Amino acid sequence: MKVDYYEVLKISKSATPAEIKKAYRKKAIKYHPDKNPGDKSAEEKFKQAAEAYEILSDENKKARYDQFGHAAFEGGAGGFQGGHMNMEDIFSQFGDIFGSAFGGGGGFSGFGGGSSRGRARVKGSNLRIRVKLTLEEIANGVEKKVKVRRKVKAEGVSFKTCTTCHGNGQVMRVTNTILGRMQTASTCPTCQGAGEVLDKKPKNADNNGLVQNEETVSIKIPAGVTEGVQLKVNGKGNAAPGNNSIDGDLIVVVEELEHATLKREGTNLHHDLYINFSEAVMGVSKNIDTVSGKVKIKIEPGTQSGKILRLRGKGLPSIESYGSGDLLVHINVWTPQNLSKEQKQFFEKMMDDENFTPNPSKNDKSFFEKVKDMFS
Ligand SMILES: [Zn+2]
Numbered sequence: 001m002k003v004d005y006y007e008v009l010k011i012s013k014s015a016t017p018a019e020i021k022k023a024y025r026k027k028a029i030k031y032h033p034d035k036n037p038g039d040k041s042a043e044e045k046f047k048q049a050a051e052a053y054e055i056l057s058d059e060n061k062k063a064r065y066d067q068f069g070h071a072a073f074e075g076g077a078g079g080f081q082g083g084h085m086n087m088e089d090i091f092s093q094f095g096d097i098f099g100s101a102f103g104g105g106g107g108f109s110g111f112g113g114g115s116s117r118g119r120a121r122v123k124g125s126n127l128r129i130r131v132k133l134t135l136e137e138i139a140n141g142v143e144k145k146v147k148v149r150r151k152v153k154a155e156g157v158s159f160k161t162c163t164t165c166h167g168n169g170q171v172m173r174v175t176n177t178i179l180g181r182m183q184t185a186s187t188c189p190t191c192q193g194a195g196e197v198l199d200k201k202p203k204n205a206d207n208n209g210l211v212q213n214e215e216t217v218s219i220k221i222p223a224g225v226t227e228g229v230q231l232k233v234n235g236k237g238n239a240a241p242g243n244n245s246i247d248g249d250l251i252v253v254v255e256e257l258e259h260a261t262l263k264r265e266g267t268n269l270h271h272d273l274y275i276n277f278s279e280a281v282m283g284v285s286k287n288i289d290t291v292s293g294k295v296k297i298k299i300e301p302g303t304q305s306g307k308i309l310r311l312r313g314k315g316l317p318s319i320e321s322y323g324s325g326d327l328l329v330h331i332n333v334w335t336p337q338n339l340s341k342e343q344k345q346f347f348e349k350m351m352d353d354e355n356f357t358p359n360p361s362k363n364d365k366s367f368f369e370k371v372k373d374m375f376s
Pocket residue numbers: 162163164165166167168169170188189190191192193194195196
């Protein structure tokens with residue numbers, strides 16, 4: 001007893017061609033033998049769906065089926081032997097129905113895989129270079145021009161369609177499996193899947209028709225990159241042979257140069273500032289480096305060693321989010337190590353002076369509290 005074709009595809013008699021196609025697609029994917037290895041009932045459903053589609057997608061056959069049912073195709077009069085569709089016939093439909101998803105080109109190349117026309121576009125190899133960046137460049141982003149030695153197609157080189165695979169990049173084999181005759185694709189041994197082979201090349205070119213070339217490549221580096229970050233410049237790696245090949249990429253690895261006075265910690269910067277004893281006592285103004293030039297900072301009279309001044313937004317921008325880190329200025333009071341006789345006498349006099357007696361207030365935070373503040 002043959003199942004009704006509309007029933008097989010789960011569609012109504014008034015389904016449009018697009019709906020029929022869509023319904024078949026769904027069934028074919030669900031019951032495909034590659035997805036259901038060894039499952040006889042899935043194979044049967046897969047064949048049924050293909051058969052139903054074969055009839056319902058053809059206006060004439062559909063009209064006859066609508067009028068006479070399965071009887072319309074019995075006895076071979078209809079030109080189509082219902083139920084005798086083999087796997088090869090089914091797979092050969094796929095090119096029309098699934099287009100690029102099935103790698104068309106006369107071959108079935110598996111689910112999800114394959115590019116248009118069943119041919120893998122050959123891609124050249126990637127090149128890697130390192131660029132050294134200053135903190136200032138990292139802070140603002142920079143455009144770097146670098147010289148890159150890359151392989152390009154030689155002037156006057158030409159490629160022709162591979163005769164082994166006729167440009168498909170794959171050769172088909174029909175094998176008998178428990179699921180019936182299956183077409184399997186393998187990479188063409190002549191062109192390694194490119195679909196093209198070298199035709200003519202100038203003397204200076206290598207066996208792939210490529211030559212070494214030095215090129216200046218401009219690389220836009222966004223602000224906030226970190227050591228080890230890899231940026232990709234599409235198509236600036238080595239070329240590959242063939243008219244349809246695509247060039248490899250240039251991988252740019254960021255290297256961070258050490259700054260004379262600034263240390264990086266994520267988006268924050270740290271600066272160790274040394275002031276002398278008198279400056280700490282009397283107060284002072286200092287020019288310090290930032291990634292956007294010098295800034296003047298004011299140190300209040302009576303500043304304790306270990307104080308941290310936070311310059312908001314003077315750190316580095318974040319590559320992932322808005323805003324910038326801070327610049328943290330760590331104040332270190334330099335205690336004099338050599339004193340003149342006069343200076344010695346002065347400090348001796350101050351030894352027991354009330355003003356020289358440590359008297360930390362609640363506002364003078366301990367080292368640990370400061371660290372805690374820094375990260376909050
Ligand atoms: Zn080939």
